[in-house]
Amino acid sequence: MNLLEINHMKKSFGDLEVIRDFSLSVREGEVVSIIGPSGSGKSTILRCATLLEQMDDGDLIYMGEYAAKSVNGKSVYMGKGVLKKIRSYFGLVFQNFNLFPHYNVLKNIMDAPVTVGKVPKEEAKERALKLLDQLGLSEKGQAYPYQLSGGQQQRVSIARALALQPKILFFDEPTSALDPELTGEVLRVIKELAAQKMTMIIVTHEMQFAKELSDRIIFMENGVVVQEGTPDEVFHSENERIREFIGKIEAVY
Amino acid sequence: MDVITMLKQLAEGMIVTGQIFFLTLLFSLPLGLIIAFGRMSKNGLIRTVSKIYISIMRGTPLMLQLIVVYFAPYYVFGVRFGSGYRMVAVILGFVLNYAAYFAEIYRAGIQAIPVGQHEAAQVLGFSKGQTFFRIILPQVIKRILPPVTNEVITLVKDTSLAFVLTVAEMFTLAKQIAAAQTTVIPLMVAGLFYYIFNLLVAFVMELIEKKLGYYR
Numbered sequence: 001m002n003l004l005e006i007n008h009m010k011k012s013f014g015d016l017e018v019i020r021d022f023s024l025s026v027r028e029g030e031v032v033s034i035i036g037p038s039g040s041g042k043s044t045i046l047r048c049a050t051l052l053e054q055m056d057d058g059d060l061i062y063m064g065e066y067a068a069k070s071v072n073g074k075s076v077y078m079g080k081g082v083l084k085k086i087r088s089y090f091g092l093v094f095q096n097f098n099l100f101p102h103y104n105v106l107k108n109i110m111d112a113p114v115t116v117g118k119v120p121k122e123e124a125k126e127r128a129l130k131l132l133d134q135l136g137l138s139e140k141g142q143a144y145p146y147q148l149s150g151g152q153q154q155r156v157s158i159a160r161a162l163a164l165q166p167k168i169l170f171f172d173e174p175t176s177a178l179d180p181e182l183t184g185e186v187l188r189v190i191k192e193l194a195a196q197k198m199t200m201i202i203v204t205h206e207m208q209f210a211k212e213l214s215d216r217i218i219f220m221e222n223g224v225v226v227q228e229g230t231p232d233e234v235f236h237s238e239n240e241r242i243r244e245f246i247g248k249i250e251a252v253y
Numbered sequence: 254m255d256v257i258t259m260l261k262q263l264a265e266g267m268i269v270t271g272q273i274f275f276l277t278l279l280f281s282l283p284l285g286l287i288i289a290f291g292r293m294s295k296n297g298l299i300r301t302v303s304k305i306y307i308s309i310m311r312g313t314p315l316m317l318q319l320i321v322v323y324f325a326p327y328y329v330f331g332v333r334f335g336s337g338y339r340m341v342a343v344i345l346g347f348v349l350n351y352a353a354y355f356a357e358i359y360r361a362g363i364q365a366i367p368v369g370q371h372e373a374a375q376v377l378g379f380s381k382g383q384t385f386f387r388i389i390l391p392q393v394i395k396r397i398l399p400p401v402t403n404e405v406i407t408l409v410k411d412t413s414l415a416f417v418l419t420v421a422e423m424f425t426l427a428k429q430i431a432a433a434q435t436t437v438i439p440l441m442v443a444g445l446f447y448y449i450f451n452l453l454v455a456f457v458m459e460l461i462e463k464k465l466g467y468y469r
Contacts, residue, residue, distance in 0.1 A: 050376055051375075051376075052372050052375065052376065084378060087375075087376065087378045088378060090376075091376070092376045094369060094372070094373065096369060098367075098369035098370060098372065098373035099373075100370065100373070100374075100388055101392065101468050101469060102391045102392055102395070102468050111377075111387070112377035112378060112379065115379065115383055115387065116377060116378035116379060116383075117378070144467065144468045144469075145468075146468060146469040157373075160377070161377075164377065164378070
């Protein structure tokens with residue numbers, strides 16, 4: 001069964017068609033990267049998939065359960081209760097972390113499981129400490145976000161998402177706000193997650209990283225998929241535009 | 254009249270002043286939050302009504318508002334209350350007025366919180382209420398402390414406006430004694446009282462600011 005299925009997603013902001021027709025199926029344990037130039041609609045796909053934005057048309061299905069269904073050319077979203085359940089299936093890691101500044105690291109990680117997931121406090125704490133240990137942050141439980149480097153903050157936000165034990169984890173340019181040195185530590189964590197067979201969808205500009213890690217890469221431009229395939233297929237694409245884009249990016253790094 | 258007697262009389266006024274001050278804060282701080290929500294409502298009617306309310310409360314003298322609150326029940330509805338209504342009218346007038354100012358301070362604070370905080374909470378599964386009270390409001394309070402301190406200090410001095418409804422707060426008494434005894438001493442004492450009161454207010458607000466200074 002597919003963990004996630006998106007069928008014919010369409011999304012416009014006013015007159016601007018951001019996503020024209022996007023479909024995607026993700027199986028358990030798969031890592032899918034979405035690459036492409038700015039403004040190609042990559043982030044909008046993640047925002048629609050994580051219910052931060054509502055698509056205009058298309059189906060959104062998690063674990064066989066509809067979050068939204070296309071009816072007569074329009075997406076119809078399910079009720080609050082269904083969406084709440086569906087939110088528990090995924091986690092999202094933001095480009096600029098969005099940690100809660102008034103909570104320390106431990107509370108940032110524990111708060112959602114305790115308040116939303118009704119996990120007993122002791123258990124949530126145990127889980128949080130384990131995650132911190134896993135991500136190399138065991139010393140930082142009592143620290144506040146402003147006391148951490150960007151890389152540490154991003155790792156905490158990954159821990160925060162993992163604490164809810166999602167089936168699938170989305171990353172929205174997780175290293176774009178970080179300098180190259182800090183980028184490495186975050187990418188390492190994501191690689192470890194991939195090794196543990198975490199299902200992930202990653203929007204990124206880190207080509208080398210996408211190439212190494214992904215089972216599949218989707219190249220997008222102007223709201224449509226230009227090519228979808230294995231890293232090998234995409235990186236050796238015949239498509240002029242893709243070659244140009246990948247060449248430019250690799251020249252920068 | 255000796256100084257002790259004078260101080261005793263003024264002290265009674267100080268208690269009334271303190272009552273006006275605390276009761277106003279007690280009711281106007283939560284009411285302000287409700288008005289701020291109205292001002293930011295998706296419903297156009299609620300938004301417009303809140304806007305007009307704030308505009309009137311900020312745009313007309315508080316003294317006039319106190320008079321209106323006091324006389325409206327009789328002139329508009331034909332209801333007559335006992336003399337106890339004077340104090341009620343003072344509190345009501347102050348609360349209605351200060352809530353409007355607090356509403357705008359809350360609004361500024363709420364809108365200054367990055368949208369990412371709402372989004373992170375939403376993705377983690379927090380309800381709207383949980384998001385506001387657990388994530389947003391604590392950060393809003395930290396940000397709005399300086400402008401709130403301004404308002405609270407103004408309120409200490411504004412309490413003297415209660416004299417229009419002949420509520421015997423401190424400044425009313427000080428003026429009466431000064432006139433009767435032809436001396437400015439009660440007025441000087443009054444000035445000192447307001448100053449010390451506000452030193453205390455500033456001190457307490459600074460404590461709260463320090464307490465919330467554990468994060469940035």
